[in-house]
Amino acid sequence: MESNNKEEEEEGKLVLLLRPLFPSFYSTLSQKFRFLKPWESPLPLGEFLSAHARSVRVILCSGPSPVDAETIRSLPRLELVVATGAGVDHVDMDECRRRGIAVTNAGGVFADDSADYAVGLVIDVLRKVSASDRYVRRGLWPASGDYPLGSKVGGKRVGIVGLGNIGGRVAKRLEAFGCIISYFSRRRKSSVSYKYFSNVRDLAAENDVLIASCALTSETHHIIDREVMSALGKEGIIINIGRGALIDEKELVSCLVKGEIWGAGLDVYENEPLVPEELFQLENVVLSRHVAVLTPDSISDMFQLATGNLEAFFSNRELLSPVN
Numbered sequence: 008m009e010s011n012n013k014e015e016e017e018e019g020k021l022v023l024l025l026r027p028l029f030p031s032f033y034s035t036l037s038q039k040f041r042f043l044k045p046w047e048s049p050l051p052l053g054e055f056l057s058a059h060a061r062s063v064r065v066i067l068c069s070g071p072s073p074v075d076a077e078t079i080r081s082l083p084r085l086e087l088v089v090a091t092g093a094g095v096d097h098v099d100m101d102e103c104r105r106r107g108i109a110v111t112n113a114g115g116v117f118a119d120d121s122a123d124y125a126v127g128l129v130i131d132v133l134r135k136v137s138a139s140d141r142y143v144r145r146g147l148w149p150a151s152g153d154y155p156l157g158s159k160v161g162g163k164r165v166g167i168v169g170l171g172n173i174g175g176r177v178a179k180r181l182e183a184f185g186c187i188i189s190y191f192s193r194r195r196k197s198s199v200s201y202k203y204f205s206n207v208r209d210l211a212a213e214n215d216v217l218i219a220s221c222a223l224t225s226e227t228h229h230i231i232d233r234e235v236m237s238a239l240g241k242e243g244i245i246i247n248i249g250r251g252a253l254i255d256e257k258e259l260v261s262c263l264v265k266g267e268i269w270g271a272g273l274d275v276y277e278n279e280p281l282v283p284e285e286l287f288q289l290e291n292v293v294l295s296r297h298v299a300v301l302t303p304d305s306i307s308d309m310f311q312l313a314t315g316n317l318e319a320f321f322s323n324r325e326l327l328s329p330v331n
Contacts, residue, residue, distance in 0.1 A: 025072035076102040096223035114328035116308040117300035122176035124299035128272030161185035166214035169221025212238040223250035233258040244270040248299040251276040274299040
């Protein structure tokens with residue numbers, strides 16, 4: 008009888024993984040939950056999901072693994088999607104709402120590290136830190152003289168697209184540098200005194216730096232388009248730590264190549280891990296590989312939060328970081 012109860016308990020804590028977890032995270036969680044790992048099965052994903060359709064109540068998606076409507080519909084008992092990232096653009100939220108499926112994300116655990124990274128990109132692009140580093144490493148300083156000077160950070164007018172957990176922290180950090188902050192958001196925030204803009208074009212027209220830090224939705228897809236870049240102008244720079252598709256990437260490349268904006272700092276791209284090759288030769292562009300949110304500390308905090316959400320679900324307690 009005790010053995011049967013244990014089997015039922017194990018079955019009740021079954022979790023579907025869509026991709027492998029960090030080994031340390033998997034090692035810890037596998038002591039508490041039982042996992043379905045479709046990549047280890049010879050079956051195509053659709054057949055694998057069909058075979059386990061009556062068992063899966065929870066999906067744990069690490070990274071940008073898509074949880075689309077087809078996947079959701081193939082799992083009639085699905086009740087929860089636990090996302091380990093801050094964004095949920097890879098989850099079909101409309102289908103989850105229609106089905107009454109709860110979704111959790113990483114909450115604010117990545118906010119401080121993302122904000123730090125955004126400020127780092129601003130400084131790097133304006134002061135030409137990475138470009139100067141490459142110049143020195145190539146031995147060009149003694150041969151070709153001083154590298155061109157960068158631009159002052161303090162006093163810059165900075166427009167933030169999305170003043171949420173991350174955007175708000177970016178604003179406070181840059182305010183300490185003496186920057187003048189304004190923002191675009193879905194609605195005006197009474198808790199801040201920064202100037203509010205109801206559209207991104209007008210925000211860009213009044214600023215030197217435009218920082219994208221909002222969630223990617225159907226409304227924010229390409230929210231920074233050619234018109235916005237033109238409004239920002241030849242002296243402006245764009246920073247993106249949100250999602251690649253917040254910016255019309257083809258237009259961004261064109262503007263940078265033609266000198267229609269001054270520079271860019273990009274951590275995210277439309278078709279990751281592919282990055283437009285035209286950017287590789289531009290000294291006024293700083294590129295990184297979608298790591299703004301990641302430090303050992305933030306990863307540890309994210310693991311704890313994801314674990315807490317799983318434990319709360321299986322114990323019929325309130326979820327820790329539900330997405331509205």
